Amino acid sequence: MAPFLWVALFWCVLGVVVLSFTQAQIQTALFWALGLWLFCLFDLVALAKTIAAAMNLMSDQVQEKTIASIQTLFWGTIKLCSFGVLGWILFQAKAAPIGALVMGVGTMLVVPLVGGFWWSKKELNHA
DSSP states (O other), X not given: OHHHHHHHHHHHHHHHHHHHHHOSSHHHHHHHHHHHHHHHHHHHHHHHHHHHHHHHHHSTTOSOHHXXXXXXXXXXXXXXXXXXXXXXXXXXXXSSOHHHHHHHHTXXXXXXXXXXXXXXXXXXXXX
């Protein structure tokens, strides 16, 4: 989990630096970028929890399938709702700077790809 957090923090710092040099309205750009960054991280956590709960539900080690089913349904609903809210935010973001939107929503692409690559390299070196 640590590689994903480090990549997320690096992406946030990179976004702040890039936006501070390229945007005329720095406060508006940082507001949108950091808000979307936080929301996309929440979305990624909901996805990870959904997958973990589904894997737990499918395993033979779970004694109480009802609790595991409720957890999977809960996190899946949170993930689906956050995806819908993200679409609504982007639809309403007419005044947002494009760079801020790219850096904020880019979190959903960069963190899983780079963090997953770093995590897999780390795990393969231990194997």
